[in-house]
Amino acid sequence: MNTIRLINKPFFFLFTITLFFTVNASFAQPDGAKLFKANCAACHKPDKDLVGPALKGALERWEGNEEMLMLWVKNPQKALETGDQQVKKLYDEWSPKGGMMTPQSLNDEEIMAVFAYADAYAPPAPKVEQGGKITYVKQDDSWLWLAVLSVLLITAILVLRSVVNVLQNAIRIEKGEDLESAIPVGDSIGNWLSNNKVLTFFITLFIVIALFIKVWDEALAIGVYEGYKPVQPIEYSHEVHAGKLEIECVYCHSGALQSRTAMIPSANVCMNCHNAVSEGPLTGTEEIQKIYDALGWDGSAYTGETTPIEWVKVHNLPDHVYFSHQQHYVVGDVDCTECHGDMTKETVGKQNAKLTMAWCLECHNTMEIDINSSAYYDEVHNRLLEHGEEELKGYLEDGKITVRELGGFECSKCHY
Ligand code: HEC
Ligand code: HEC
Ligand code: HEC
Ligand code: HEC
Ligand code: HEC
Ligand code: HEC
Structure with missing residues (x-):
């Protein structure tokens, strides 16, 4: 009887705690950052004007008129129809640039979470350059x-x-x-060669091998297009979008978050903003018009006549190579810049690295992994532990674990 009591007490305690947290979690605050990115980021920045005004300080600006603010976010058209002065002023100022805001299907609590996020937002500190970066020789x-x-x-x-x-x-x-x-030079060389047959053999061998390596190198260089930057059907500019407007790379190349390919955004993604922005400072309306043509958008309705934009593919790994963006960007925490250079200074896409096998291996050989950084590595850590404490210590001997030590040099990881 006593033993049962002893077991039961802690069990009951744990049960209560778990129940408490489960109940509590269902009342948890909505995640303002996530909601903002998913619903508002296409047109708003927390701290800068984009298609619509910066959201920071919105609550303050609408103080005393909060109910109208909520209505505005949920249904701008309806808010405008109430004839509210603040709404009218906002619309008159912004609609010539940004058109009208689209209705947002969020509840009051979620909208407040977005504002809380915007008010607390501080721009990320620039990433500090760490040692051990690769340089391309x-x-x-x-x-x-x-x-x-x-x-x-x-x-x-x-x-x-x-x-x-x-x-x-x-x-x-x-x-x-x-x-x-x-003695004539020719004769004397002939004499020397016949007197030193073994040495002659090795010199000949050396020359043949050297020539062979040279030819092999040249052959491998075929199909290596460093700096390749073809003309694209739309004069799209990374400098404008990723640089000046600071749109996240993965807003457009969202494939990098969950798949092998980073993917080129469809014209619909462009329309998140360009249904409102029809003119740019460099190319006026001409290039943006091509987005509308592709989707069959005549300015007020879709005509149904679509012609896909034929972007020219810049990067081309051979078919026998396996490469995954998710593995590098999400698991390995490798930044786009590391492989693609600073795209915020480019117009259209450009091939920054050679994409040779040596390029892949050079990084795998030196780049360190922070094994404490994600759940993925917990599994790796345990796998290494299975080989015994000793082996794990061996890995950690130099105080670091490189991609190579985790198998980044195994042929089968990169080749089908
Ligand atoms: C399709 C683009 C678009 C999206 C998406 C969008 N907005 Fe807007 N928003 C605008 C525009 C444009 C304005 C300026 C008024 C106008 O012209 O309609 C605006 C104005 C506002 C204002 C008024 C700002 C002020 O200081 O007076 C608030 C608040 C606001 N938006 C909140 C949000 C929230 C919250 C979200 C996400 C849940 C969101 N918006 C999503 C385009 C958008
Ligand atoms: C470890 C190096 C590496 C990193 C990090 C990386 N890329 Fe790539 N990227 C490549 C390689 C290699 C290719 C060529 C893939 C192919 O041809 O299959 C490529 C291709 C692409 C393409 C062409 C479409 C495709 O996926 O085939 C886009 C777009 C792209 N990358 C964008 C990005 C963005 C955005 C990021 C950051 C979120 C990123 N890349 C991070 C190496 C990298
Ligand atoms: C998140 C919002 C957003 C998205 C998504 C977006 N754009 Fe833009 N784009 C803008 C804004 C804002 C401008 C105007 C920049 C300025 O006025 O400085 C612009 C300008 C342009 C221009 C004119 C550049 C110039 O300087 O004249 C072109 C062309 C363009 N975008 C093409 C595209 C294409 C193609 C896509 C889809 C692949 C796209 N945009 C996606 C916001 C966006
Ligand atoms: C507004 C959308 C948008 C954003 C933001 C954006 N890109 Fe792109 N990106 C495109 C489009 C459209 C293309 C295809 C046309 C071209 O090559 O320029 C492209 C092409 C590329 C390519 C060449 C792909 C190929 O064909 O192999 C790379 C690499 C790339 N982007 C990297 C980046 C990086 C890195 C960032 C962030 C700094 C970024 N992009 C931000 C729209 C975007
Ligand atoms: C700038 C550095 C860098 C470059 C360049 C790079 N990688 Fe990686 N790679 C990493 C990192 C970091 C990881 C670790 C992620 C992990 O643990 O899987 C990784 C992991 C991998 C993995 C998974 C290995 C495993 O143990 O499961 C494969 C496959 C891979 N890379 C292929 C490639 C190919 C193919 C290329 C060249 C086209 C390449 N990588 C270029 C940094 C790089
Ligand atoms: C980190 C990824 C990676 C690993 C590991 C790797 N390779 Fe490769 N390999 C590549 C890439 C990328 C190419 C394509 C190079 C190009 O197109 O220039 C390639 C190309 C090749 C080629 C074709 C010749 C060439 O250079 O184009 C052969 C053969 C080859 N690899 C054999 C191997 C063998 C054998 C191993 C194991 C010892 C191995 N690879 C390990 C990435 C890798």
Whole structure:
């Protein structure tokens, strides 16, 4: 009886705690950051004007008129129809630039969470450059230097030969012998070669191998397009969108969050903003018009005549290679910049890296993993532990774990 009591007490305690947290969780605050990103980020920034005004301080601006504010977010059209002065002023100021805000299906509590997020928002500190970044070594010109050196050496040998000949003749004069002219270069090389057969064999072998490597290198360079930046059907600009407007890369390339490919956004994604923005500072209405043409949008309705935008693919890994954006961006926490360079300074897409096998391996060889960073690595950690404490210590001996140590050099990880 006593033992049962002993077991039951802690059990009952745990049960109550669990119940408390479960009940509590169902009353948990809505996540303002998530709601903002999912519903408002296409047109608003917390701290800067975009298609609509910055949301920071909205509650303050609408103080005393909160009910109208809620109505505005849920149904702008209806709010406008009430004839409220603040709504009218807002609409008159912004609709020429941004059109009318779309109705948002959020409840009061969720809207308040979004405002709380916007008010508390501080722009992220710029990412501090850490050590251990990879630098790409430029192909060196060692072949050219080798050629120059060889010419110099051969000249030196020829000069020395004639010097030796002059000296030998000087000795002959002293001894009273006849003068001799130097043996022709060709003959003397022939003599030397037949006297040093083994050495000759190795020199020949060396030259053949060197030539072979050179040809192999050149062959591998076929299909390597570093810096490739083809003309695109729309003069789209990363500098404007990802740079000036600070739209997140994954807003458009959302595939990077959950799949192998980062994906090119469909024209519908462009329309999240361009149903309201029909003019840009550089190209006016001309380029944005192409989005409307593609979707068959005549400014007020869809005509049904669609013609997909034919973006030119920039990056092309061979079919036998497996690469996953999710594995790198989400699991490995590798930033886009690491592989694509600073796209916020480019117009259309550009190939930044060589995409050779050596490029992949160079990073896997040096890049460190923070094994405490995600649940994915908990599993890896346990797997390593299964091999024994000793092996794990071996990995951690130098205080770091690289991609290579986790299998980033295994052929089968990258090749089908
Ligand atoms: C399709 C674009 C779009 C989306 C999405 C959008 N808004 Fe707006 N919003 C606007 C525009 C444009 C205005 C300016 C008024 C106008 O012209 O309609 C505006 C104005 C506002 C204002 C008034 C700001 C002020 O300071 O007076 C608030 C508040 C607001 N939006 C909240 C939100 C919230 C919250 C969300 C997400 C749940 C959201 N909006 C989603 C376009 C959008
Ligand atoms: C570890 C290196 C690496 C990182 C990090 C990376 N990419 Fe890529 N990206 C590549 C490679 C390699 C390809 C070529 C893939 C192919 O041809 O299959 C590529 C292709 C692309 C493409 C062309 C479409 C596709 O997926 O085939 C886009 C768009 C792209 N990347 C955007 C991004 C964005 C946005 C990020 C950050 C969220 C990112 N990449 C992070 C290496 C990387
Ligand atoms: C999150 C909002 C947003 C999305 C999504 C978006 N744009 Fe834009 N885009 C803008 C804004 C705002 C401008 C005007 C920039 C300015 O006035 O400085 C603009 C400008 C442009 C321009 C004109 C550039 C110039 O300088 O003249 C083009 C072309 C364009 N966008 C194409 C696209 C295409 C194609 C897509 C889809 C792949 C797209 N945009 C998606 C917000 C967006
Ligand atoms: C507003 C939407 C938008 C945003 C934001 C955006 N891109 Fe793009 N990106 C595109 C479109 C459209 C293309 C296809 C046309 C082109 O190549 O420029 C593209 C192409 C690319 C390509 C070349 C893809 C290929 O064909 O291989 C890369 C790489 C890329 N983007 C990286 C990035 C990175 C990194 C960021 C963030 C700094 C980013 N993009 C932000 C719309 C966007
Ligand atoms: C800038 C650094 C960087 C570059 C370049 C890079 N990777 Fe990676 N890669 C990583 C990191 C970090 C991880 C670790 C994520 C993980 O633990 O799976 C990783 C993991 C992987 C994995 C999973 C390995 C495993 O153990 O499951 C594969 C497959 C892979 N990379 C393929 C490639 C290919 C193919 C390329 C070249 C086209 C490439 N990577 C280029 C950094 C890089
Ligand atoms: C981190 C990823 C990765 C690993 C690990 C890897 N490869 Fe590759 N491999 C690549 C990529 C990417 C290419 C395509 C290079 C190109 O197109 O220039 C490639 C190309 C090749 C090629 C074709 C020749 C060439 O360079 O185009 C062969 C053969 C090859 N790999 C064999 C292997 C073998 C054998 C292993 C194991 C020892 C291995 N690879 C491990 C990424 C990898």
